[in-house]
Amino acid sequence: MFCTQGAGSHSLPVSWPETYGKMSRQTTVDNLWTQNIRPDGRSPTEMRQIKCSMGVFDKDKGGGGSAYFQIGNTKAVATVYGPHEGRASQKKVGAANQDKMTVNFEYSSACFSTNDRKTSTKADRKSMEMSCRLKSIMDNVFVHHLSEGSQVDIYIELIQDDGGAYAACINAVTLACIDAGVPLQDFVVACSATMAHGIPMIDISAAEKSTGMPELTLGILSKSKEIVVMEQNNLLKLIYFSDVLNLALDGCQRMLQVLEETCYHKFSLLQRVIEANLRRERT
């Protein structure tokens, strides 16, 4: 970083455009925020590019679905198997489970997903905690009485973690569950938000996270706006909290639009394929 010159814009020639002068003389990566620009060039309310698709794997006979969700460089794949008949060991647990859906979650992050390389992440404490958290969220969102006594297995693989991985995982699981036909009360959409220099910012990236910014992950049910997840890392002043929360809510709405669009795209194509097949059969 080169240090800022003391010279202000008043020392420049009058013909020099005001903002251009500021940018060229004063601005460094460290004080980009004065121009409302974040380290990766986004504005505070700008989200990274979202790519998502449903049904990324071929379906087995036992039903199921899968989804891929990417926001910026954060990539997550979720696969759902089921609903199918429960395993013997789980049926044994008791009659209490008979009128509920059993949900199994397994989260794992690829060993190359973050900057530090790990040998195996399948059973470490962080992954176990993540599976547990995701399970408790989805358990509340499933409509249990529609497929009682059945079992759903959900596997999530985080391919790359570039900030907002928790939110990305939730979105991927929602899409995969919709693809698999698991009865859901509503879309669960999640988004992260942060605050730095008094500016609330949406969709935190890993570069921002590493500077010690607070990270708020918010997950809501899309229609009722009921909060199902709200988690925060690092400290945030309480007076700023409502701003960050509102921004995260806004992000959730935008996320919902993307997810719904993916759904429509996927299912209208499916219907078109079916209609074409029927026409071929008739002729």
Add this chain to the structure above:
Amino acid sequence: MNSSISTENKSVAGEGIKEDEGYEWVIDEEEGVPKRKKIEDRTKVRVLNVQANDGTFVMPGQKLAVANEYFEAGEGAYEFANVIYAAIVGKVCIEKFPEQELTVVSVKRKGKAPFISPTIGSIVTCTVVNRTYGLARCLITHVEDVELDDTMRGIIRREYITDKNRDAAEIQSSFGVGDIILARVVGIGEGDFIMSTSEDALGVASATSPAGYQMIPIDWTTMECPVSKARVSRKVAKIVQPQILKSEPS
């Protein structure tokens, strides 16, 4: 004391305003002023207040209709706070049952059967995969007339084969490996369904002879191969098999 205060409060709150039943005061969002609004009694609505018509494409969480004793959620939909919501992606299907004054609103998805599990009392179709002295292990392939995505395991114990002469019944002389049998689920055991064939209409529906031909029942305990004329004993289900009637020489 308390009662007098509460009555005072009431009089203050309701100054000059008639307390009518069936109305409530709602703050109007546009003007920011409370306005008198009729409370909608959803339990008495008889006309289907549809937000999504028959055949429309819906997403989870989308409102479908008002729910009360005349309108219910079917498969793929759920009720919450007197409203029917969709639970899966699919098309709305509205079925009317005029006799019971009931309308069922459900969401159906093409090419994806809902999860079905056998319940106690339902008739299932299964294939025998293994038999021991005490029991026959089966794979359930159909529940009633619905084909399952995934097979489930079930067992038939020796005591549950026939209605009469329970102790005389044997697995070896009642079922063969590969037979397709009809059975009724009588219980859920540890990891598999317990089934029974102790009814006339239940038992072996179709069996293949060692020579590879479909066998014909000649009485309710015996089956015969039409080619090799080999006879085996089976607990035959009393069902009319049209293909066998047709193949008989006239």
